[in-house]
Amino acid sequence: RYIEANPLSPKSLREAQEAVGRATFVDGGVIGPPPAGGPSPTHLMLSGAAAAQAAELWAGTAVTPMVVGDLPGAASAAKSSYALYNKGKAALAVLAFQLADKHGVTEALTAQQVRGDAGSLQDPSLPDQLRRVAWRWGPEFDELAETLDDAGLESDAARALRLVWTKLT
Structure with missing residues (x-):
């Protein structure tokens, strides 16, 4: 087996x-x-x-x-679906912290973590924490993009999020 x-x-x-x-x-x-x-x-x-x-x-x-x-294929699709959501929102949080840091407003961003939909915005060290897994999460987004293409779905978002992980390494 x-x-x-x-x-x-x-x-x-x-x-x-x-x-x-x-x-x-x-x-x-x-x-x-x-x-x-x-x-x-x-x-x-x-x-x-x-x-x-x-x-x-x-x-x-x-x-x-x-x-x-x-x-x-079903197990890969189940994992890929969750990874797209979970690691995708983490990539967006990384971008949000990078943008906030560039403009000196990280504290204002972390203040928004009290909102129910802002759980990933609690810790401004998130980009540094995720740097250690970015090397393997990036290639996962290549597979996710291919999976979306194969399903006839839009894959540009997955390809763009892959770049977040690439730049974080």
Whole structure:
């Protein structure tokens, strides 16, 4: 068996399947922090003919497997959908802090964190914190853009957000 646990575009997913030949292929995608038993669970999205069997491997662990489809691609789509939202809003927060910093108004921006929709604006050190993951989040947005293209959806936003991560590294 082979589990590909990176969120791949349909094209990259097909290439991964071809690379493992006749091995049983399971598509996967991890959502959440490293499994530490904290309040935020680590979900492992799984899809493919052997997804239920693969899910059994994580029974009783700090990882919560979720079978999301019978065909490879569903798990990548679930992870990609969440990554686009979650990491996209983080990229927008980074841009907001960079703009506020350039104009000397960071304090005015962080004051807005009391609003229900401004959770990412609490900490002006967010760009520095995210610099350590930007190197791997950037390429994820290339895959997200390809996934959006494959679905016939607008991908320019994902490509633009990729540039935020590139410039942060």
